[in-house]
Amino acid sequence: MNTVTRPRILVVGAGFAGVDCVRRLERKLAPDEADVTLVTPFAYQLYLPLLPQVASGVLTPQSIALSLRRSRKYRTRIIPGGAIGVDLKAKVCVIRTITDKIVNERYDYIVLAPGSVTRTFDIPGLTEHAFGMKTLAEAAYIRDHVISQLDLADASDNPAERAARLQFVVVGGGYAGTETAACLQRLTHAAVQRYPRLDPGLIKWHLIDIAPKLMPELGDKLGRSAQEILRRRGIEVSLGVSIAKAGPEEVTFTDGRVVPTHTLIWTAGVVASPLIATLGAETVKGRLAVTAEMCLPGHDGVFALGDSAAVPDLAKGQEGAxxxxxxxxxxxxxxxxxxxxxATLRGEQMQPYVHKDLGLVVDLGGKDAVSKPLGIELRGLPAQAVARGYHWSALRTNVAKTRVMTNWLLNAVAGDDFVRTGFQARKPARLKDFEFTDSYLTPDEVRARVEGAGIDHP
Structure with a gap:
């Protein structure tokens, strides 16, 4: 079989779903059985659950960025860029490379795992003034920004400005928001001890969420335990509240409160990648509707999974789950x-996806955590051991495991450091600057581009 007739498998996205798919394909396919290509803007897999610990400086950025080029045995071709459209009929994926060149990549089989982007709403000033917590750059940037607020407050002789710079607002009472608020509060609490001119009592963290409960998936008892831990640390938790508008120096809550602040961190959920909208296919709450085998109905050779696909949860036994x-x-x-x-390549039977959820872990920093492995409710050190043990075991490479464990041990022994790395430039960067959600094509633009390139629909 030569390279011309060899089937082309295109995987979009290097998150948990995409990378595990690629590695499995490499292990199980014979070298001459198919060509595998991966489309990703960055040649690393990001371990997202540990981003709050990067933002707080417990972990270094490279410790949770697992290189896809480290091993020489992998044979997948990597295209450095992002998929901005897919023509399912012509079997063409439109890619914007990291140099902004737009190319058409043909495929025989496509695996769509583009992940998700931060969910935003039509709130005045939100995308212009809020930070996200979805990328490695955002986590590193937020760390610089938070430390710079302490520097600027210390340098200011204006009491109002000083108070505003020492107030921080996190929106989103899910895992990302709760862990972000908890980890960054620990950072500022430790750092302010090095600023003798600053009153530690001026530092105020607000965690707000429109939902009536904090992390409802944990259950009432653990949710209340987490809330009590945060309040004991001085984090003000407000439920049933969201943002009415955001400005450069203040945030207005929906209950009428106006909080003077220069730091608004938005972690209020995620939505499927805008790539899904370019397909013109059926969706379920924005996620691509697929079968239990993760196939797109009516389109041979199209698979979708992860955050961008509504994969039926057969383990729950509930219709529509x-x-x-x-x-x-x-x-x-x-x-x-x-x-x-x-199996499709070899003419064999496909199998449905079935997995029973193993539980949830929430690392609140230090000795604080709440976990629910296999339905068992844990708090404190046992929960912390489970949370960090789970994350550590889920890291894909031994290099990453060694780096993370070393960082944890060093932080436990030496404590936090408060060095700004220089990510924060004079021109501020906010939510709208990191995820490039305006780069995607419409279905009509995809078709026009493919037809303009002389690629016929079958």
């Missing part, structure tokens, strides 16, 4: 999709 957008599902879906792609 779909898998939540979590890492444990994405990794297992990636492996199952790889098996189903190989």
């Amino acid at each position: 779909v898998c939540p957008p979590t890492a444990q599902h994405a990794m297992r879906q990636g492996r199952k999709v790889a098996d189903n792609v190989i």
Whole structure:
């Protein structure tokens, strides 16, 4: 079989789902059985659950960025860029490379795992003035920004400015928001001890969420435990509240309160990648509607999984239930999709995805955590051991495991450091500057581009 006739498998996205799919394909496919290509803006897999610990400086950025080029044995071709459109009929993926060149990549089989982007709403000033917590750059940038607020407050002789710079608002009472508020509060609490001119009592953290409960997936008892831990640390938790508008120096809550602040961190959920909207296919709450085998109905050779696909959750036994957008599902879906792609190639029977949720872990920093592994409720050090043990074991490479464990040990022994790395330039960067959600094409633009390139629809 030569390279001309060899089937082309294109995987979009290097998150948990995409990388596990690629690695499985590499292990199980013969070298001459198919060509595998991966489209990703960055040649690393980001371990998202540990981003709050990067923002707080407990972990270094490179410790959770797992290189895809480290091993020489992998044979997948990597295209450095992002998929901005897919023509399912012509079997063409439109890619914007990191040099802004737009190319058409043909495929025989495509695995769509583009992940998700931060969910925003039509709130005045939100995208212009809020920070996100979805990328490695955002986590590093937020750390610089938070430390700079202490520097600027210390340098200011204006009491109002000083108070505003020492107030921080986090929106989103899910895992990302709760862990972000908890980890960064620990950072500022430790750092302010090095600023003798600053009153530690001026530092105020606000965690708000429109939902009536904090992390409802944990259950009432653990949710209340987490809330009590945060309040004991001085974090003001407001539920049933969101943002009415955001400005450069203040945030207005929906209950009428106006909080003077220069730091608004938005972690109020995620939505499927805008790439899904370019397909013109059926969706379920924005996620691509797929079968239990993660196939797109009516389109041969198209698979979708992870945050961007509404994969039926057969383990729940409830009609209409779909898998939540979590890492444990994405990794297992990636492996199952790889098996189903190989089965399709070889004319074998595909298998449905079934996985029972193993539980949830929430690391609040220090000795504080709440966890619910296999339905068992844990708090404090046992919960912390489970949370960090789970994250450590889920890291894909031994290099990453060594780096993370070393960082944890060093932080436990030496404490936090408060060095700004220089990510914060004079020109501020906010939510709208990191995720490039305006780069995607419409379905009509995709078709026009493909037809303009002389690629016929079958």
